[in-house]
Amino acid sequence: MKSPLQAQALSAGYAGRAILPHIDVAIERGQITVLVGPNGSGKSTLLRVLARLLSPTAGVVLLDGKPIAHLPTREVARQLAILPQLPQAAEGITVATLIEQGRFPHVGPLGLLRPVDRAAVAEAMALTDTAQFAVRPVDTLSGGERQRVWIALALAQATPLLLLDEPTTFLDIGHQLEILELITRLNRERNLTVVMVLHDINQAARYAHRLIVLHHGRIVADGEPRAIITPELLARVFGVRVHIIADPHTGAPVCIPYASLATSQVAVQYNSNIES
Numbered sequence: 001m002k003s004p005l006q007a008q009a010l011s012a013g014y015a016g017r018a019i020l021p022h023i024d025v026a027i028e029r030g031q032i033t034v035l036v037g038p039n040g041s042g043k044s045t046l047l048r049v050l051a052r053l054l055s056p057t058a059g060v061v062l063l064d065g066k067p068i069a070h071l072p073t074r075e076v077a078r079q080l081a082i083l084p085q086l087p088q089a090a091e092g093i094t095v096a097t098l099i100e101q102g103r104f105p106h107v108g109p110l111g112l113l114r115p116v117d118r119a120a121v122a123e124a125m126a127l128t129d130t131a132q133f134a135v136r137p138v139d140t141l142s143g144g145e146r147q148r149v150w151i152a153l154a155l156a157q158a159t160p161l162l163l164l165d166e167p168t169t170f171l172d173i174g175h176q177l178e179i180l181e182l183i184t185r186l187n188r189e190r191n192l193t194v195v196m197v198l199h200d201i202n203q204a205a206r207y208a209h210r211l212i213v214l215h216h217g218r219i220v221a222d223g224e225p226r227a228i229i230t231p232e233l234l235a236r237v238f239g240v241r242v243h244i245i246a247d248p249h250t251g252a253p254v255c256i257p258y259a260s261l262a263t264s265q266v267a268v269q270y271n272s273n274i275e276s
Contacts, residue, residue: 001029003026003028003062005026005027006025006062007023007024007050008061009023009060010023010024010059010061011056013045013057018057018217020042020056020217023218023219025046025212025219027195028193028210029160031187031193032183032196033194033196033211033212034195034196034197034207034208035195035197035198035214036198036201036213036214037213037215041237042214044165047082047197048165051080051082052080055069077157078158079159080159080161080162081161082164082165083163083164083165089139096135098153101156102153102154103157105157106120120156120158124152128148128149130148130152133149142175144172147168147171148182151179161192161195162186163194164196167183176203201255205229205253208225209224210224211228211229213237220233220236229253231244239261240259241260241261242255243255244256
C-alpha cells in the first residue's frame with residue numbers, strides 16, 4: 001500500500017542552520033505515528049516540512065506520491081490538516097465561525113457554505129463535543145476546550161491525514177488524556193492517519209502504533225513502542241537512567257526515570273576528586 005506521506009533525502013533548517021541533515025521516512029496509512037526526542041532534535045521541524053509549512057533545503061515530500069511543493073494549496077488542504085503549536089484565532093471570533101474556516105478547501109469561489117459543508121462542521125463539533133461552545137468567543141474558553149475547537153477545525157477539513165504539533169502542551173493531565181483519547185478514537189473509527197509530536201515518552205508509547213525517535217536531526221529508532229523503548233535508547237537520546245515496566249492496562253512500556261546521566265557523571269567526578 002502506497003504511503004500517503006513520505007520524505008525522501010530530506011534536509012531542512014532555519015536561517016542557514018541545518019536541523020535535519022538527511023531524513024527518509026514513510027508514514028503508514030491508518031496509523032498513529034508519534035515523533036519524540038529531546039528539545040532541538042528536529043521533531044517540529046520535520047512535522048512542519050511534511051505539512052508544507054517549511055520548505056526543505058534538499059529532498060522532497062510526497063503527498064500520495066506527488067511532490068507536495070508543486071500541488072495547489074486547496075488540493076493539499078483537502079488531503080492534509082495541520083494543527084501547529086499555539087495556534088492563534090482572531091480576537092472575538094466565535095467557535096462556530098472558526099470551525100467553519102476548515103471548509104475553505106471545499107467551498108466554491110464565493111466562499112459560501114453549502115449544506116454539505118454545514119453538515120461537516122456539525123459533525124466535527126459533535127465528534128469533539130464543541131457544539132455547546134458554538135456562539136462563545138474562542139478566547140473565553142479553557143485550554144482544553146480551545147484545543148478541542150482547533151481539532152474540530154482540522155476535522156472539518158475532512159482530510160485523511162491529520163498532523164499535530166504538541167497538541168497537549170500547557171494542558172493539565174486530565175485534558176491531555178482527553179485530547180489523546182479523542183485522537184485515538186478518530187483514528188480507530190475513521191481510519192484517520194495521524195502524525196503528531198509529543199514530549200511525554202510514556203504518553204507517546206501508550207497512544208502510538210509507531211514511534212519515530214529523533215536525536216540531533218536524525219532518526220535513531222523507528223518502530224512499535226514495545227520493540228524500541230529500552231533503557232539504552234533513553235540513556236543515549238534523553239540522557240536519563242530509567243526502569244521500564246509494562247503498563248498494566250495496555251501493556252505499553254512505561255519509563256520510570258531515576259537519575260540524570262549528567263548528574264551521575266558529576267557525582268562520579270566529585271567522588272573521584274574526594275578519593276584522590
